Amino acid sequence: xxxxxxxxxxxxxxxxxxxxxxxxxxxxxxxxxxxxxxxxxxxxxxxxxxxxxxxxxxxxxxxxxxxxxxxxxxxxxxxxxxxxxxxxxxxxxxxxxxxxxxxxxxxxxxxxxxxxxxxxxxxxxxxxxxxxxxxxxxxxxxxxxxxxxxxxxxxxxxxxxxxxxxxxxxxxxxxxxxxxxxxxxxxxxxxxxxxxxxxxxxxxxxxxxxxxxxxxxxxxxxxxxxxxxxxxxxxxxxxxxxxxxxxxxxxxxxxxxxxxxxxxxxxxxxxxxxxxxxxxxxxxxxxxxxxxxxxxxxxxxxx
Amino acid sequence: xxxxxxxxxxxxxxxxxxxxxxxxxxxxxxxxxxxxxxxxxxxxxxxxxxxxxxxxxxxxxxxxxxxxxxxxxxxxxxxxxxxxxxxxxxxxxxxxxxxxxxxxxxxxxxxxxxxxxxxxxxxxxxxxxxxxxxxxxxxxxxxxxxxxxxxxxxxxxxxxxxxxxxxxxxxxxxxxxxxxxxxxxxxxxxxxxxxxxxxxxxxxxxxxxxxxxxxxxxxxxxxxxxxxxxxxxxxxxxxxxxxxxxxxxxxxxxxxxxxxxxxxxxxxxxxxxxxxxxxxxxxxxxxxxxxxxxxxxxxxxxxxxxxxxxxxxxxxxx
Numbered sequence: 284x285x286x287x288x289x290x291x292x293x294x295x296x297x298x299x300x301x302x303x304x305x306x307x308x309x310x311x312x313x314x315x316x317x318x319x320x321x322x323x324x325x326x327x328x329x330x331x332x333x334x335x336x337x338x339x340x341x342x343x344x345x346x347x348x349x350x351x352x353x354x355x356x357x358x359x360x361x362x363x364x365x366x367x368x369x370x371x372x373x374x375x376x377x378x379x380x381x382x383x384x385x386x387x388x389x390x391x392x393x394x395x396x397x398x399x400x401x402x403x404x405x406x407x408x409x410x411x412x413x414x415x416x417x418x419x420x421x422x423x424x425x426x427x428x429x430x431x432x433x434x435x436x437x438x439x440x441x442x443x444x445x446x447x448x449x450x451x452x453x454x455x456x457x458x459x460x461x462x463x464x465x466x467x468x469x470x471x472x473x474x475x476x477x478x479x480x481x482x483x484x485x486x487x488x489x490x491x492x493x494x495x496x497x498x499x500x501x502x503x504x505x506x507x508x509x510x511x512x513x514x515x516x517x518x519x520x521x522x523x524x525x526x527x528x529x530x531x532x533x534x535x536x537x538x539x540x541x542x543x544x545x546x547x548x549x550x551x552x553x554x555x556x557x558x559x560x561x562x563x564x565x566x567x568x569x570x571x572x573x574x575x576x577x578x579x580x581x582x583x584x585x586x
Numbered sequence: 587x588x589x590x591x592x593x594x595x596x597x598x599x600x601x602x603x604x605x606x607x608x609x610x611x612x613x614x615x616x617x618x619x620x621x622x623x624x625x626x627x628x629x630x631x632x633x634x635x636x637x638x639x640x641x642x643x644x645x646x647x648x649x650x651x652x653x654x655x656x657x658x659x660x661x662x663x664x665x666x667x668x669x670x671x672x673x674x675x676x677x678x679x680x681x682x683x684x685x686x687x688x689x690x691x692x693x694x695x696x697x698x699x700x701x702x703x704x705x706x707x708x709x710x711x712x713x714x715x716x717x718x719x720x721x722x723x724x725x726x727x728x729x730x731x732x733x734x735x736x737x738x739x740x741x742x743x744x745x746x747x748x749x750x751x752x753x754x755x756x757x758x759x760x761x762x763x764x765x766x767x768x769x770x771x772x773x774x775x776x777x778x779x780x781x782x783x784x785x786x787x788x789x790x791x792x793x794x795x796x797x798x799x800x801x802x803x804x805x806x807x808x809x810x811x812x813x814x815x816x817x818x819x820x821x822x823x824x825x826x827x828x829x830x831x832x833x834x835x836x837x838x839x840x841x842x843x844x845x846x847x848x849x850x851x852x853x854x855x856x857x858x859x860x861x862x863x864x865x866x867x868x869x870x871x872x873x874x875x876x877x878x879x880x881x882x883x884x885x886x887x888x889x890x891x892x893x894x895x896x897x898x899x900x901x902x903x904x
Contacts, residue, residue: 304798306807311692315704318685322774323710326722333725372631379628383621391629393889397636399829400881400888402836403716404856405874408863409639412646412871419642420634459635520715523838523856527863540717540839547721547843552730559718570713574706 327563333556345557350533351542355561358539361450362518365457369514370507373465380466381473395467398460403523410456411527414446421446448530453538456524461514468510472503472580505580509573516569520562643878646871658862658872666850667858667873673766674841674854675834678773682830683823686781691815694789695797705786711778719775720843727762764846769854772840777830784826788819821895825888832884836877 334342345351379385380392398406414421423429426443430436446452476499484494522540529536537545539562546554648655658664689708693701711719728734741759744752762768796818800810816823838856845852847861855877862870 305695305794305801305810307691307811308696308698311688312696312698315685315689315692318688319704319707322771322778323707326726326775327710327714330718330722330725372628375624376628376632379625383625385625389889391632393885394632394636396885396888397640397881400832400836400884401640402838402856402874402877402881404838404859405643405836405877405881406639407838408859408867408870408874409642409646412642412867413638419638459639462635516713520713520718522716522842527860540715543715543717543721544843547724550730552725552728555721556725559715559721562715562718566713566715567710570706570709 330556330563331560333552334560337553337557341553342557342560345554346561350537351539351558353534354537354539354542357450357453357535357537358519361453361538362457362461362515362521365454365461365518366511366515368454368458369461369465370511373462373510373514374469374503374507377466377469377473381470382478396463398462403460403521404527406459407456407524407527410452410459410524411447414452414455414528416445416447418447447528448532448536450536452528452530453525453536456528457518457521460521460524461518464513464517465507465510468506468513469503472506476502505576509576509580512569512573512576516566516573519569520566640878643871643874646868647875649871650868654868655872655875658866658869659876661869663850663853664858664873667853667855668876670766670769670853671835671855674770674773675831677770678777678834679827679830681774682777682781683827685778686785686823686826687816689782690785690789690819691811693786694792695794708782708786709779711775714775716776716837716839717843719840720772723768723771723775723844724763727768763844764848764852766852768844769841769852772844773834773837776837776840777834780830780833781823781826784822784829785819788822789815792818821891825891825895828884828887828891832881835880 337345376395380388380395411418413419414424416422416425423440424442424444424446426439426441428437428439431438444451446455480498480502481494484498485491489497520540522538522544525538526541529538529541531537531541539558543555543558543562546552546558689704692698693705714722725731726733729738737759741756744756747753747756760767762771796814797810800814801807805813835854836856837854838860841854842857842860845854845857847853847857849861853861855873859870859874859877862873
């Protein structure tokens with residue numbers, strides 16, 4: 284359903300078979316286009332219009348500024364890693380939910396959507412509290428001694444990780460917000476996929492790894508990629524859940540949306556517009572890619 | 587990957603195994619260790635990443651006891667934040683609801699060129715970062731914008747107008763940014779696609795046979811819409827409303843940019859939480875627990891609707 288999609292179908296569908304039978308075409312389409320233009324299109328086009336006054340040279344000056352480049356690196360790398368974590372664990376969760384039956388499965392299934400329902404600011408402060416230096420997980424992860432309850436036995440993890448206020452904290456927050464995407468794109472494909480193909484493969488002598496790689500994986504690959512792209516896109520733009528845990532150190536833990544936010548606070552509108560335009564271009568490219576992936580996935584399933 | 591090793595042992599394809607495979611049961615000897623290990627891993631991951639934050643919200647909220655919790659909720663600034671959040675969601679959800687109905691009627695019942703482009707454009711706000719969603723309205727209505735400068739000039743120009751209408755308009759200047767209208771606009775933008783994207787595929791799947799029957803029996807457009815279309819999509823509509831409302835009440839980034847953070851005036855609940863978090867974490871988590879509760883109610887409603895909704899769709903297909 285991307286831009287310019289399937290012109291052949293549309294052209295044949297345009298034959299006035301049922302077009303004039305139902306009323307309200309002009310009203311509903313007119314209202315849709317007006318509302319869409321007022322709320323979405325005009326503000327977005329006006330934002331890009333501002334680039335005209337800024338000019339190409341100033342654009343490149345701003346976008347290659349060291350703090351901006353550093354923010355893009357932080358945002359892209361953390362959302363990329365969070366996307367990969369979600370590919371692995373999202374596939375695992377989808378697999379377990381579809382293939383196995385265990386008590387509380389439906390509850391777990393419903394809970395997967397929590398990151399969609401929980402306001403980002405709430406998730407942000409909760410994660411910060413957990414991973415802060417003295418938080419539930421922040422303290423043991425930093426290598427501090429852990430006492431086993433009701434005993435005098437103490438041990439510490441052989442790691443010294445600073446989770447909150449670091450790149451790792453950002454990645455954890457982005458893993459949280461992106462968690463449902465891979466699960467929800469892979470789950471329906473696995474549900475439709477008949478386990479008989481896998482059983483046929485191993486009964487013909489394939490090893491489990493071969494079965495997974497050559498039978499299961501090709502089937503779910505488009506969905507897996509779509510889920511990854513959705514999680515990545517969401518993570519790249521995410522703000523609320525990250526600002527609390529990131530610590531917001533320029534050059535180190537400052538994400539791109541925060542750079543825009545800071546520029547606005549300093550009334551540096553040109554800076555904000557340029558970075559926002561770059562973000563929008565990346566987001567729209569991702570949206571286009573996701574559309575293409577989804578069409579690939581659906582054509583794959585019909586074969 | 588390691589887990590398939592457990593699930594599909596490289597046993598000889600004996601007749602017994604094949605029978606078990608055909609009956610849909612997994613081969614193996616006794617306790618399904620592979621399934622157990624994978625399920626444990628998945629649940630551990632979800633426990634750390636989903637359950638722990640939720641538990642943290644409530645345990646922090648009640649850390650200083652129940653009376654402190656109630657006190658935080660009864661604070662005047664908290665109440666004003668609740669009112670503003672309800673107002674923003676109360677404006678954004680109905681407006682996006684009307685839009686969703688209009689858009690899905692146009693897309694599902696008629697054919698026109700550029701339809702798939704329109705569907706993509708409706709989804710556009712989902713691809714925009716929350717901060718950028720706020721920024722676009724700052725650029726449109728801010729003091730440095732074309733509109734802002736024109737409006738400031740207009741106010742100065744008509745400062746001494748004798749026309750009573752103009753004088754009233756000058757005496758009551760409209761503030762969009764750093765005020766309630768901006769917050770409502772930003773909320774509408776970020777929740778824009780929710781209802782439309784639920785209704786469009788649903789109406790497309792249902793087709794327009796029933797509507798055509800109603801019209802050919804003499805019903806007019808509105809009657810057809812109210813008595814045929816709306817009842818047919820009611821669960822999908824409710825589903826969209828629930829999701830739209832959750833996002834509208836929880837939006838942080840976009841609203842943060844346009845609000846100006848004026849305590850007791852332009853702070854929604856999420857903004858209020860972020861300010862409280864700097865001063866009094868327990869109070870911040872107390873307020874946050876309300877939104878966490880809203881999230882749980884949203885999930886429960888969503889799940890209940892999915893069960894209902896799937897049955898309705900299955901009946902429609904049968």
